Amino acid sequence: MEQVLKSYLEHLCGADCVEENVSMATRTTFKIGGEARYFVTVKSKNILARLVSALDFINYPYRVIGAGANLLVRDKGFDGVIIKLGFSEILDNECFVYADAGVGLAKLLSYARKRGLGGLEFLSGIPGTVGGAVFMNAGAHGGAISDYIAIVDVLKNGEIVSMDARACKFAYRKSIFQSKRELVIIGAYFFLKKSDFAIISEREKEILKKRRISQPKEPSAGSVFRRPLNSQLSVGEMVEQLGLKGLMRGGAQISPVHGGFIVNMGGATASDVLYLVKVIKREIYKNYNLKLKLEIEII
Numbered sequence: 001m002e003q004v005l006k007s008y009l010e011h012l013c014g015a016d017c018v019e020e021n022v023s024m025a026t027r028t029t030f031k032i033g034g035e036a037r038y039f040v041t042v043k044s045k046n047i048l049a050r051l052v053s054a055l056d057f058i059n060y061p062y063r064v065i066g067a068g069a070n071l072l073v074r075d076k077g078f079d080g081v082i083i084k085l086g087f088s089e090i091l092d093n094e095c096f097v098y099a100d101a102g103v104g105l106a107k108l109l110s111y112a113r114k115r116g117l118g119g120l121e122f123l124s125g126i127p128g129t130v131g132g133a134v135f136m137n138a139g140a141h142g143g144a145i146s147d148y149i150a151i152v153d154v155l156k157n158g159e160i161v162s163m164d165a166r167a168c169k170f171a172y173r174k175s176i177f178q179s180k181r182e183l184v185i186i187g188a189y190f191f192l193k194k195s196d197f198a199i200i201s202e203r204e205k206e207i208l209k210k211r212r213i214s215q216p217k218e219p220s221a222g223s224v225f226r227r228p229l230n231s232q233l234s235v236g237e238m239v240e241q242l243g244l245k246g247l248m249r250g251g252a253q254i255s256p257v258h259g260g261f262i263v264n265m266g267g268a269t270a271s272d273v274l275y276l277v278k279v280i281k282r283e284i285y286k287n288y289n290l291k292l293k294l295e296i297e298i299i
Helices: 002-013 045-057 106-113 128-138 197-214 235-241 272-289
Strands: 017-021 035-042 062-065 078-085 090-092 097-100 149-156 159-164 185-191 252-254 262-264
Touching: 002 017, 002 035, 002 045, 045 062, 045 078, 045 149, 045 159, 045 185, 090 252, 097 106, 106 128, 106 197, 128 185, 235 252, 235 272, 252 272, 262 272
Parallel strands: 035 078, 062 078
Antiparallel strands: 017 035, 090 097, 097 185, 149 159, 149 185, 252 262
């Protein structure tokens, strides 16, 4: 079975796009994680459709990822296929800017800035892709990517279909794609506003400066928890009040810079991170009667 699958993956995607037993510590911003049985880079939507259909047919596990910026891969790894989207086209007309799911957010922002199209500056410095940002409804500084989305193209039952923003059921750090894994995000159409290059650039610089000051530089997966909707305090503020900043387990640490981040100080394992997650959850529930929800995705 495994040899047949490997041959199929290489035939469909190209031998240079298929890797075996890949350490996910080398493919995520957290720099943590066991091995993926297969790591496949898919360079076209047609190939993606065929690959997903085949894996669904044989009931073989797979996960689609972007830049690996919001992921914690468990130490035992993933006994399946990790699919990385390798197509990254951006197009625009008078109404929309379209970006493939594999487009890095930095690339999308650069494209928009050069054309005097503003609105997405709040995403500056977030090391993700369009697909990942849509999946998580990424946001910062009071903005969310869903505020600018008109349509999302998804792969469903082997075909590409379009969903308007309402059908995506966006909410705070949520989308329909988190509960319906059979919908694979292909790309998104954005409404952006005409603006001035200098204004957009200055706004991006301000946000990047704030991010450098307020967020840790060590490897991480970004904010670990979603902010509780019924709390006046952020998770980071509660962690600080509880004196948990700086707490370590193995190579993982609750960041002394921002209590909402867990960072990899070197050699951290997923088990180390999950121990600190458990501590934060327990202490915040005990002291604030709040049940935290993860923002990071666990594979």
